[in-house]
Amino acid sequence: MIFDDDVLDRPAGSPGNADPPLARPSVPPPGANRRGLHRYRAIWISDFHLGTRGCRAERLLDFLSRVHCDTLYLVGDIIDAWALKKAWYWPTSHTAVIRAILDLHRSRGTRVVYVPGNHDEVLRDYLPIDLSGIEVCNECVHETADGKRYLVMHGDEFDLVCTQARWLAVLGDYAYRGVIRANSGFNTVRRRLGYPYWSLSAFLKYQVKNAVAFIGRFEEALADEARRRDVDGVICGHIHTPSRRTIQGVDYCNDGDWVESCTALTEDFTGRIELLYWGRDGMAAPAEPVAQAVSA
Ligand SMILES: [Mn+2]
Numbered sequence: 001m002i003f004d005d006d007v008l009d010r011p012a013g014s015p016g017n018a019d020p021p022l023a024r025p026s027v028p029p030p031g032a033n034r035r036g037l038h039r040y041r042a043i044w045i046s047d048f049h050l051g052t053r054g055c056r057a058e059r060l061l062d063f064l065s066r067v068h069c070d071t072l073y074l075v076g077d078i079i080d081a082w083a084l085k086k087a088w089y090w091p092t093s094h095t096a097v098i099r100a101i102l103d104l105h106r107s108r109g110t111r112v113v114y115v116p117g118n119h120d121e122v123l124r125d126y127l128p129i130d131l132s133g134i135e136v137c138n139e140c141v142h143e144t145a146d147g148k149r150y151l152v153m154h155g156d157e158f159d160l161v162c163t164q165a166r167w168l169a170v171l172g173d174y175a176y177r178g179v180i181r182a183n184s185g186f187n188t189v190r191r192r193l194g195y196p197y198w199s200l201s202a203f204l205k206y207q208v209k210n211a212v213a214f215i216g217r218f219e220e221a222l223a224d225e226a227r228r229r230d231v232d233g234v235i236c237g238h239i240h241t242p243s244r245r246t247i248q249g250v251d252y253c254n255d256g257d258w259v260e261s262c263t264a265l266t267e268d269f270t271g272r273i274e275l276l277y278w279g280r281d282g283m284a285a286p287a288e289p290v291a292q293a294v295s296a
Pocket of ligand 1: 237
């Protein structure tokens with residue numbers, strides 16, 4: 001499956017939304033202490049899509065109960081407001097996820113930073129805000145233990161430039177910036193006018209051949225943005241495609257999602273960033289970046 005929007009509507013574990021095979025045999029990670037708690041300086045997770053049947057809430061709860069970090073970044077599409085508007089679906093496990101995150105903040109002193117995505121962009125109307133001690137902002141810059149700077153953003157601002165790349169290339173930089181600005185307001189305007197949500201994955205579904213090209217363009221657009229902002233790398237989500245690669249000197253990191261890939265990005269106390277796959281058995285394994293889904 002290259003991408004599939006319907007995956008959000010299927011119960012976790014149903015055919016077509018089955019657990020992906022482990023990238024490698026799962027082993028206890030070297031960083032785990034005796035109680036099996038994994039300590040990190042920072043963790044990035046995104047695209048839970050709480051409020052849809054596809055969300056792997058149980059697996060996510062297992063992950064959240066086994067990690068400890070100084071800063072937790074929620075990189076967008078945490079609550080799927082668009083799906084909830086269509087049909088209310090909210091099992092207790094989804095409340096438990098939110099409670100677990102609030103607990104990390106209250107009991108363990110974890111700093112929680114929430115960067116909304118396009119599915120929870122209703123929050124963007126109120127930025128910057130503080131929700132029970134959780135910082136909510138449109139984007140931010142994270143500095144690693146070894147002094148590298150990473151731009152943290154969801155990434156949907158680049159949908160239009162990636163899907164319409166051919167004609168935009170002709171228009172040049174000025175139009176490019178304009179489209180990025182327009183994209184941010186696009187779904188907000190649609191929502192206010194009462195139009196249904198414009199789905200990137202539904203759009204790409206009719207252009208199957210372009211899905212792989214889209215992922216490539218998305219990665220390059222985000223890396224370009226990082227270069228423009230003069231930072232060392234970018235950390236994003238949105239396209240449900242966990243990845244870590246260097247693009248012309250910029251470190252591109254995508255933390256994947258908790259619908260299909262169950263992945264996170266982690267930073268250890270030396271500043272090293274890694275992509276982590278959280279297995280069914282509660283064991284972490286280094287994730288092999290896989291191009292698999294665009295249901296953003
Ligand atoms: Mn998204």
